[in-house]
Amino acid sequence: MLSFVSFSHPTDHGSTHHHLPDTEDLLDVADFESSRSKLTCPGEIITSSQAFMRGHGTYVDKEDVIASVAGTVERVNKLVTVRAIRTRYNPEVGDLVVGRITEVQPRRWKVDANSRQDAILMLSSVNLPGGVQRRKLESDELQMRNFFEEGDLLVAEVQAFFSDGAMSLHTRSLKYGKLRNGQLVTVPPILVRRLKSHFISLPCGVDLILGLNGYIWVSKQVGDSDQGEEGFDAEAVYSNQNDDVDNATRTAISRVSNIIRVLADHFIPLTDTLLLEAYEWVIEQEGETKDLLGDAGEALVAAVSSRG
Template sequence: MITFSSFPAPSNDNYRSSVTYPTGLDKDEEFDFDLDNDDFTSSGRKLTCPGEALTSSQAFMRGHGTYVDNEEVIASVAGIVERVNKLISVRAIRTRYNPEVGDLIVGRITEVQPRRWKVDANSRQDAVLMLSSVNLPGGVQRRKLESDELQMRTFFEEGDLLVAEVQAFFADGAMSLHTRSLKYGKLRNGQLVTVPPALIRRLKSHFLALPCGVDLILGLNGYIWVSKHVKESEQEGEEGFDAEAVYSNRNDDIDDATRSAVSRVSNIIRMLAAHFVPLTDTILLNAYEWAVDQDGSIRDLLQEDAGEALVAAISAQL
């Protein structure tokens, strides 16, 4: 006869957890946190692993990524512990993007269909961008005609990158996007960097401009666009916009200094993501200043020792 038994949970009277924190601390150093502390949400990053006891099920409610065993809330996935009042959940680090209305995302066109585009947004299924949800050349707001449907590939075609906002959801769960603002649309003059969506924190603005002449678009779906800086006067206009500039597939002329800055920022993001450091405007700015002060080349930022030194310096500043 085969019998099943659960693994014993670590005994701790105060329901405190000790997790090895891989970002900025020594391998043997532990990062303690207390879920009963009112400052839990602002006291730092809390990482946990499957099977680890988080708190008492009598004082807190279990959320996603947790289960209850022996009157304790236990993590079922490896990720970041989140608390909303008395609700405890674990946000998995390695997971697909879970969209919400109003989220800013960066996606890639995968298919052109009648009156709509399919967009890869790093979610469980492709997103949908309707023809009625895009700006027409000249900024004219009118009903889309059959002539507009015949010209869909002049706006977006397979492989094009774009930044959009989640507008709504269809009955099957697919998210609907829109690019009706002048700050949304096709992306050019840069490169795409992919990180786990859990590392992108919600900010007041996901459009960042670094002093090195590089613009960042932090998509909540884990896609980050690093590009040449565009002035606001070139990006917005009172009388609509230029169709050749907005829907063009040609990149502008980029000087060597800007190319180096884009590559440096991209390597910094990759290294921070490899060490599971959440990406915010402050962390990225501090990381870039640290990288500029180093004597090594841009390629050296991808070395393991350089990455550990970068994460240690960022953790010390925080």
């Protein structure tokens, strides 16, 4: 969980020299080990340049490593960096992402994945009727908009990178593909932690997909498909029609979405256990869903922070 660290500030505003803070104000190895990440602001002294090396988001003045951006302080061995809070998603192979189709091109789709440039989903990287292993035919290319069209949301995995740095995605697992029966919530990518599974099912009948790119899908819970790849039902998987969602599930989806927005507004990292605790706390309060965006949201943050 993010925590705030107070540092001493120079008293002479006319000088660029930063005075040496007390020893206890500096971050040492124990500080880094005790907290996964700490939030800092531009100009704050992070640690001593004699003990650590400066990385991205920092600079050295005299004997100090100083933050140049607002973000979370992270350490790898002796290298100290600051990851900016407001930044584009920096993808890695194997990442789970949620995206939106922006353009249909020959044999490929362009996907907005909240990165520096649109990702690419090749026709050869999706499941098609008749089994995954079959060759893609010219008829498949002519029917590409029957699978994905502009505006469709999907969940996919980062497969590789093209020479220009664009992500290459794939949806070859039955867990991936078009998204329906829910709503999209956008948070800073830095707040989505890497978990063992980014598919989360809450006891209220709501499924969550935590995209590492900061796009989170909150939807009606669906049962696991017992069909194998050979039993792939393209009509159901690529359907544009939402299922019937009862009022209780709609309320639960709205409640979970508001919980995510409140936690993100307070820069609290999102994990499966944290979201479950937050939802249980909200249920105990028996308040209205819309109240979460007011005083109830502040109380939620205080409750979750105290448990952490």
